Amino acid sequence: MSQYRPFTPQDAIELAKTLPGPFAADANLDCHEIGDGNLNLVFHITDQNSDKSIIIKQALPYAKVVGESWPLSLVRARIEREILQEEYRLCPGMVPEVYHYDDDLALTVMEDLSDHVIMRKGLIEGVSYPLFAQHIGEFMARTLFFTSDLGMDQQLKKEQQGRFINPDQCKITEDLIFDEPYRIAEKNNYDSSIEDEAEALRTDGELHLEVALLREKFLTHGQALLHGDLHTGSIFVTPESTKVIDPEFAYYGPMGFDVGAVLANLLLNYASLPGWIQDETALRERETLLLNMVRDVWTEFESRFRALWASELVDPMAKTPGYQDLYVQQLFRDSIGFAGAKMVRRIVGLAHVADIDTISDATERERSQRKSLAIGKALIKNNRRLNTIGEVLDIVSTAVSTTKA
Ligand code: ADP
Numbered sequence: 137m138s139q140y141r142p143f144t145p146q147d148a149i150e151l152a153k154t155l156p157g158p159f160a161a162d163a164n165l166d167c168h169e170i171g172d173g174n175l176n177l178v179f180h181i182t183d184q185n186s187d188k189s190i191i192i193k194q195a196l197p198y199a200k201v202v203g204e205s206w207p208l209s210l211v212r213a214r215i216e217r218e219i220l221q222e223e224y225r226l227c228p229g230m231v232p233e234v235y236h237y238d239d240d241l242a243l244t245v246m247e248d249l250s251d252h253v254i255m256r257k258g259l260i261e262g263v264s265y266p267l268f269a270q271h272i273g274e275f276m277a278r279t280l281f282f283t284s285d286l287g288m289d290q291q292l293k294k295e296q297q298g299r300f301i302n303p304d305q306c307k308i309t310e311d312l313i314f315d316e317p318y319r320i321a322e323k324n325n326y327d328s329s330i331e332d333e334a335e336a337l338r339t340d341g342e343l344h345l346e347v348a349l350l351r352e353k354f355l356t357h358g359q360a361l362l363h364g365d366l367h368t369g370s371i372f373v374t375p376e377s378t379k380v381i382d383p384e385f386a387y388y389g390p391m392g393f394d395v396g397a398v399l400a401n402l403l404l405n406y407a408s409l410p411g412w413i414q415d416e417t418a419l420r421e422r423e424t425l426l427l428n429m430v431r432d433v434w435t436e437f438e439s440r441f442r443a444l445w446a447s448e449l450v451d452p453m454a455k456t457p458g459y460q461d462l463y464v465q466q467l468f469r470d471s472i473g474f475a476g477a478k479m480v481r482r483i484v485g486l487a488h489v490a491d492i493d494t495i496s497d498a499t500e501r502e503r504s505q506r507k508s509l510a511i512g513k514a515l516i517k518n519n520r521r522l523n524t525i526g527e528v529l530d531i532v533s534t535a536v537s538t539t540k541a
C-alpha cells in the first residue's frame with residue numbers, strides 16, 4: 137500500500153518509468169505540472185525521443201479558496217477514475233483512456249489529449265465546432281441513460297450509487313450554486329458595479345422558491361450517474377472531435393444537471409460575445425451560431441435519449457404510453473432550471489468564467505454580466521412551465537432585450 141504524498145514532477149517521472157509501456161526503460165522523460173493547482177496536480181510527461189506522452193492527475197487533500205484552504209476527501213480521485221472508466225466503456229473515445237491508477241496516492245494515469253484544446257478557450261478565440269452538439273448529445277444520452285433505472289440493472293444501480301457517493305464535492309455544488317449567490321456570503325465574488333444585481337438576487341422570493349426546488353432535486357434525485365461539472369472547461373475539442381475530462385464531481389443526481397451545465401456555458405459565451413467581436417455583422421453571426429448550438433445540444437441529446445429508450449429499455453413499466461414524454465419533459469425543465477442556476481453563480485459566486493472575466497473593456501464586461509444574470513434568472517423562473525427549446529431561445533431573446541433597455 138502506498139502512502140499518500142503530493143507528487144513532485146520527479147516523482148511523476150519515476151512512476152511513469154515503472155509503467156508497462158508506453159515508455160522504454162531508459163527513456164528520457166520530461167515533466168511539467170500543467171494544472172492550476174487549486175484542487176489537483178496535473179503532470180504532463182513527454183518522451184524526448186518519441187512522440188509518446190501521458191498525463192498523471194493527482195488529487196490534493198484540500199482546495200485553495202480565497203487565500204485559505206478547506207479539506208477535501210481524496211476519495212474523489214477514485215470516483216473520477218472509476219467514472220472515466222465507466223464513460224469510456226459507454227462512449228469509447230469520448231474520455232481519456234485510463235492506463236493505470238493508485239487509489240492510495242489518489243492518482244490516475246491517463247491518455248494525453250494535448251492535441252485538443254479546452255473548449256472554453258476555443259470558443260473565446262472564435263473557433264467553430266460543428267460536430268460538438270452531436271458528440272455531446274451522444275455522450276450525455278448514453279452516459280445518463282445507461283446508468284439510470286431505464287438502462288441498467290436496477291439492483292446493480294443501487295450498488296453503483298453507493299460507490300459514487302461524493303459528499304465533499306456535492307457540498308461544494310450545494311453551497312456555490314444553490315445557496316451562496318442568493319445571500320451575503322464570504323465566497324461570493326463580483327464587481328461592486330453590479331451590487332444592484334447581487335442585491336436583487338438576495339431579495340427575489342420567486343427566484344428563491346425555484347432555486348430551493350432545484351436544490352432539493354440536486355440533493356435527492358439519484359436519477360443517473362452524472363459527470364457533475366460538465367462545463368466547457370471540462371471539455372477538450374477540435375472541430376472533428378470532442379472529449380470530456382475532469383468528472384471529479386460525479387455522483388448519482390438529476391440528469392438535467394449535466395445537460396444544463398452544457399447549455400449554461402454556451403449561453404455564457406453567447407452573452408460575452410459583444411466583449412470580443414466589434415464588427416456588427418460578425419457579432420450577429422456568432423451570436424446566431426451560439427444560439428443554434430444551444431438548440432442543437434438539446435435536440436441531439438433528446439433524439440438520442442429517446443432512441444435509446446426505444447431500443448435499450450430495461451424497465452417494463454417505463455414502456456407505458458405517455459411515460460417517456462412526461463419523463464423527457466421533466467428532464468428538459470430540469471435542464472433549463474439548472475442552466476439558469478449555473479449562469480447566475482458564474483457571475484456573482486466564487487468561480488467565474490474566462491469568457492466574461494477576461495473581457496478587457498469594463499463596460500462591455502459589465503453588460504455581459506448583466507445579460508447573463510437576466511438570462512439565468514429568466515431560465516430559473518420559467519423552468520417549470522417550458523416545453524420546447526424554441527421557447528427557451530425566446531426567453532433568452534426577451535431577457536437580452538430588457539438588459540439593453
Ligand atoms: P482540475 O479539476 O484540477 O481543474 P482538470 O482535470 O480540469 O483538473 O485538468 C486541469 C488542466 O490540465 C486541464 O484544463 C488541461 O489543460 C490539463 N489536462 C487535464 N487532463 C488532461 C489530459 N487527459 N490530457 C491533456 N491535458 C489534460
Ligand code: MG
Pocket residue numbers: 175382384
Ligand atoms: Mg476539476
